[in-house]
Amino acid sequence: MTATEMTNGSILRRLSKFFLFTFVALVAVLLLVAAALSARLAVGPLSVTFLGPRMQEELVERIYYAYDVKFDDLELRCNDGHGNLGLAMVGVRIADYS
Numbered sequence: 001m002t003a004t005e006m007t008n009g010s011i012l013r014r015l016s017k018f019f020l021f022t023f024v025a026l027v028a029v030l031l032l033v034a035a036a037l038s039a040r041l042a043v044g045p046l047s048v049t050f051l052g053p054r055m056q057e058e059l060v061e062r063i064y065y066a067y068d069v070k071f072d073d074l075e076l077r078c079n080d081g082h083g084n085l086g087l088a089m090v091g092v093r094i095a096d097y098s
Contacts, residue, residue, distance in 0.1 A: 045075040045088065055089075066098035 040046055052074045059069045072091030
């Protein structure tokens with residue numbers, strides 16, 4: 001075995017270890033984020049108001065043009081004991097202009 005082959009094999013081993021370590025670290029971070037989100041949802045609903053304007057636009061586009069839908073807040077909730085997640089609109093107002 002030549003020195004070049006040994007060097008190439010060493011580099012490949014180092015790269016494979018690096019990519020494996022990076023993958024494991026990424027999975028660990030994702031698990032920590034999922035655990036933190038689950039713990040937060042166990043305490044109560046999580047406000048996701050940044051999704052509100054886009055949700056209002058989608059609702060207005062999908063329903064008849066004479067209705068106006070508005071809501072105060074959008075929450076991510078754990079609906080029941082089975083681990084189901086859902087979005088809840090808080091303070092919904094629907095106006096009929098026709």
